[in-house]
Amino acid sequence: MKFRDYYETLGVARNATEAEIKTAYRKLARKYHPDVNKEKDAEERFKEVGEAYAVLKDTEKRAAYDQMGSNWKNGQDFTPPPNWNEGFEFTDGNFGGNYDGDQSEFFESLFGRGRHRQGGRGGHQRQGQGMHFKGQDHHAKILIDLADAYNGAQRTIALHMPTLDEGGHVITQERKLDVSIPKGIKAGQNLRLSGQGGPGMGEGGAGDLYLEIDFHPNPIYRIDGKDVYLDLPLAPWEAALGATVKVPTPAGTTLELNIPANTQAGRKMRLKGKGIPSKEPGDLYVVTMITTPPADTEAQKEAYQQFAKAFEFNPRTHLKG
Numbered sequence: 001m002k003f004r005d006y007y008e009t010l011g012v013a014r015n016a017t018e019a020e021i022k023t024a025y026r027k028l029a030r031k032y033h034p035d036v037n038k039e040k041d042a043e044e045r046f047k048e049v050g051e052a053y054a055v056l057k058d059t060e061k062r063a064a065y066d067q068m069g070s071n072w073k074n075g076q077d078f079t080p081p082p083n084w085n086e087g088f089e090f091t092d093g094n095f096g097g098n099y100d101g102d103q104s105e106f107f108e109s110l111f112g113r114g115r116h117r118q119g120g121r122g123g124h125q126r127q128g129q130g131m132h133f134k135g136q137d138h139h140a141k142i143l144i145d146l147a148d149a150y151n152g153a154q155r156t157i158a159l160h161m162p163t164l165d166e167g168g169h170v171i172t173q174e175r176k177l178d179v180s181i182p183k184g185i186k187a188g189q190n191l192r193l194s195g196q197g198g199p200g201m202g203e204g205g206a207g208d209l210y211l212e213i214d215f216h217p218n219p220i221y222r223i224d225g226k227d228v229y230l231d232l233p234l235a236p237w238e239a240a241l242g243a244t245v246k247v248p249t250p251a252g253t254t255l256e257l258n259i260p261a262n263t264q265a266g267r268k269m270r271l272k273g274k275g276i277p278s279k280e281p282g283d284l285y286v287v288t289m290i291t292t293p294p295a296d297t298e299a300q301k302e303a304y305q306q307f308a309k310a311f312e313f314n315p316r317t318h319l320k321g
Contacts, residue, residue: 003078004106006052006065014070017168018057025053047102054107060090061111062170063162080109083214089140089159089175091198135198135207143216144181146223149276150251152183157211179211184278186226187214221250226282227275232257233291239263247286249274257286265290 007014010024031037032046055061067084140159148155157179160172177196185191190210197207215223222229228250238245242261246254257269267288275282295301 001078001105001109003068003072003074003076004048004052004104005072005074006055008074009048009052010056012056014066015169016056018164019168021053021056025049025057029053051102051104051107055111059162059164059170060088063160063172064088064090064110066170078106082217083141083143086141086143086214087158087160088172089138089161089209091136091138132202132204133200134204135200137207138197138209139212140209141212141214142179143214144185146215146218146221146228146250147252148181149185149215150183150249153181155179155181177209184276184281185213186276186278187223189213220248223276225276226278227285228282229285229287231289232286233289234259234263236290236292239265239288239290247271249284259288263288 007016010021010028012020012024016024028049029046032042032049034043034046037046055065064085067088068080072078138161142157144153144155147153155178156176158174158176160174162170162172165171177193179191179193181191190212193209193211195206196209200206220230230247232245232247234243234245237243238259240262242263243259244256245259247257248254255271255274257271265288269286269288271284271286273281274284293300295304
């Protein structure tokens with residue numbers, strides 16, 4: 001996928017105001033409109049200008065796009081960084097994804113497919129007598145530790161809400177919230193914070209804030225739904241002779257695991273119910289790895305030579321012919 005420099009497409013600076021972006025778009029849209037410009041690439045340029053404007057005119061999309069940084073070049077190979085949108089608070093779960101033009105792969109990778117959405121559930125609807133509107137629901141993605149899903153936790157999170165200053169420049173306002181992380185929550189689930197969304201009008205209440213949950217990268221565990229995987233290194237003699245080893249769990253406890261004799265690398269051992277807690281808890285899978293110690297000294301080298309003499313073993317017999 002290729003990076004698209006929307007500022008370059010419209011010919012504006014990265015700190016351009018809302019008015020400057022609108023002026024640049026109107027000029028280029030007239031220039032490349034297929035009804036006016038009959039050049040071969042006019043229609044494609046018109047689409048590119050429209051896509052760029054759909055992002056840069058939208059405060060939330062522009063803030064998300066700017067999160068990518070200014071070091072990317074137009075046409076450069078690009079993959080969105082993992083969890084690049086963490087902590088950004090938006091009035092729509094898809095950054096206000098309401099662009100109906102032809103979308104590039106780059107656009108969809110950041111903002112999803114264009115769609116119309118007016119607020120959240122019940123948002124912007126007349127209630128009773130007079131004009132009473134419920135505030136818009138807000139959305140944000142937050143990262144938690146795997147241990148929080150096992151034990152539950154109280155956390156203070158910081159969210160950044162894109163907005164415009166008086167000069168028409170995009171800025172972000174920070175707010176902090178105390179959040180209860182329930183035991184058993186999984187990646188992809190949403191926490192609903194009632195009344196923490198946009199303000200209502202009249203007697204309409206505030207909208208809600210939906211926090212999409214994901215996990216911080218973990219150096220030990222891999223997560224698949226409510227199941228958790230751990231790669232367990234074993235010394236060659238532990239794998240060959242069998243052993244009892246200590247295995248840490250994401251809950252903070254330690255279990256003793258019996259390793260059968262002649263265990264091979266890649267064996268998957270299931271610890272039922274030791275995954276993420278829920279009504280039907282997930283499992284913890286221990287995947288064995290064989291780790292050989294280094295042969296740095298003469299004595300260690302000699303030990304390996306004696307080891308080789310003791311076995312008539314070729315691990316590559318399956319590769320013959």
